[in-house]
Amino acid sequence: MTQHHLDSSTLIGxxxxxxPRAFDVVVEAHLSICPACCEQLRVAQHIGGHLMSQQQGAALPAGAREAMLARLSEKEPVVPVxxxxxxxxxxxxxxxxxxWPYFGETYGDLRWRTIGPGVHHxxxxxxxxxxxxxLRLAPGRSVPMHSHGGNELTMILQGAYDDSLGHxxxxxxxxLDGDVEHQPVTSPGVPxxxxxxxxxPLRFSGRLARMLQPLFKL
Known part of the structure; x- marks a missing residue:
């Protein structure tokens, strides 16, 4: 059973x-298996519509605000089932x-690139x-301590990890946002x-990780 879900602000966005499209993809992957977040998305449709209707600035490109309002005010919003x-x-x-459009359908077809001992992407x-x-990390592998220059949205597909936020x-x-600093450690058994x-980009705490970051492009 899923224990960690999408933040309400992410669903509203x-x-x-x-x-960003990259975040949409992870959101949709989680919604495809999580009825609880699908229900929260229905709530977010209404909250987002209210917030947009109150927004007065001109920061959005011409027509973008109207397009968002139209999407949010649909009588039957499209919510993944x-x-x-x-x-x-x-x-x-x-x-x-x-x-599938970004990586293919099966794990067997994936062509991993090694970026460190026991770490592939x-x-x-x-x-x-x-x-x-x-990302694929070997069992028992520790990711260097890091925070985030912006936002990060990660969904576990196989295996597991633990950090200060839980299992x-x-x-x-x-x-996660830029205020979170953590160090995931993968569980034993499977990658x-x-x-x-x-x-x-991520913000690594250790000097060596910071030096290698341009090579790994993380």
Whole structure:
């Protein structure tokens, strides 16, 4: 059972079409398996519509505000509908469907790039807004302590990890902003695979990690 869900502000941003595309993809992957967040999205549709109707500034491009209001005021908002419980989670070799256009359908088809001992990634190159990647970390691996220059949205696909925020297992999301500093440690047994969206590079605390960051492009 999913323990960590999308933040309400993320759902409001998604419903308003205000998130970078990379974040939309992770949101949609989580919504595809989480009925609780689908229900919260319906609530966010109404909250987002109210906030947009109160906004008076001219910061949005011409027509953008009207387009958002139209989307949010639809009589029947489009909300992803999770599959029945017995079909909800992808099979052991299949990625969540919203990830298919960016990474393919199956884990067996993935071509990982090694970026450190026990650490691999695949970057989605056709996402123009934000950064989207798959990460695979070996069991018992510790990620260097870091915070976030902007926002980070991560969904666990396989395996698990622990940090100061708790235990994250398949289906869980870590919805983080620049105020959070953490050091995930993957659980024993199987590699931890996750999909992550960021809008700015991570901020590593350690000197060595900072030196290697331009090479890893994280």
């Amino acid at each position: 998604y419903s308003a079409g205000a998130l 999770p599959r029945p419980p017995e079909l909800r989670r992808p099979s052991a070799n299949t990625l969540p469907e919203p990830l 695949i970057r989605a190159r056709d996402v123009q807004d934000g950064h989207l990647m798959l 994250f297992a398949p289906g869980d999301v870590a919805d 931890c695979v996750c999909v992550a969206a960021t809008d700015l």
